[in-house]
Amino acid sequence: MDHEEARTRREARLRTPNDLGENAMKDLSGALTTLLADSYALYLKTKNFHWHMSGPHFRDYHLLLDEQADQVFTITDPIAERVRKLGGTTLRSIGHIARLQRLKDNDADYVTPLDMLAELREDNKELARSMRETHSLCDEHGDVATASLLEVWIDEAERRAWFLFEASRPGDSPGR
Numbered sequence: 001m002d003h004e005e006a007r008t009r010r011e012a013r014l015r016t017p018n019d020l021g022e023n024a025m026k027d028l029s030g031a032l033t034t035l036l037a038d039s040y041a042l043y044l045k046t047k048n049f050h051w052h053m054s055g056p057h058f059r060d061y062h063l064l065l066d067e068q069a070d071q072v073f074t075i076t077d078p079i080a081e082r083v084r085k086l087g088g089t090t091l092r093s094i095g096h097i098a099r100l101q102r103l104k105d106n107d108a109d110y111v112t113p114l115d116m117l118a119e120l121r122e123d124n125k126e127l128a129r130s131m132r133e134t135h136s137l138c139d140e141h142g143d144v145a146t147a148s149l150l151e152v153w154i155d156e157a158e159r160r161a162w163f164l165f166e167a168s169r170p171g172d173s174p175g176r
């Protein structure tokens, strides 16, 4: 048995039976695994900013980011399991995440609170955009189950972006 044949046999063991077809498996597994890498990147960045928050709004922002990180983390397992239900394989390591993630890490020593909120707001908008793209792919392949999960997750990402936008607005000063 040559190397290629051995690889094909190993892959066949992980090929969950599914009637959506080979193309759907390949296209959707790829898109969902990249989305999964972005979700882990966003999860860790949100935690990073939760841990390194500072300033007069510390408590509000610290708690907001904790809630948001939990919400992002919650979607990771269903994304990965969706790939397996389609018959594909998904992330295997932190290194794999780093190779696929489109959202950028932020390793800066200090980030101002408003810059943290603005960066997360943009990342969440970007995540929602990628999810919409993946939703179109689901439509092409008739994968209504992944599409319906994505609809909820897009709404959640837009809600996070909304909260981050409102929390970072300059306050009104009535009477001035």
Ligand SMILES: [Fe+2]
Residues within 6 Å of the ligand: 050, 066
């Ligand atoms: Fe915490």
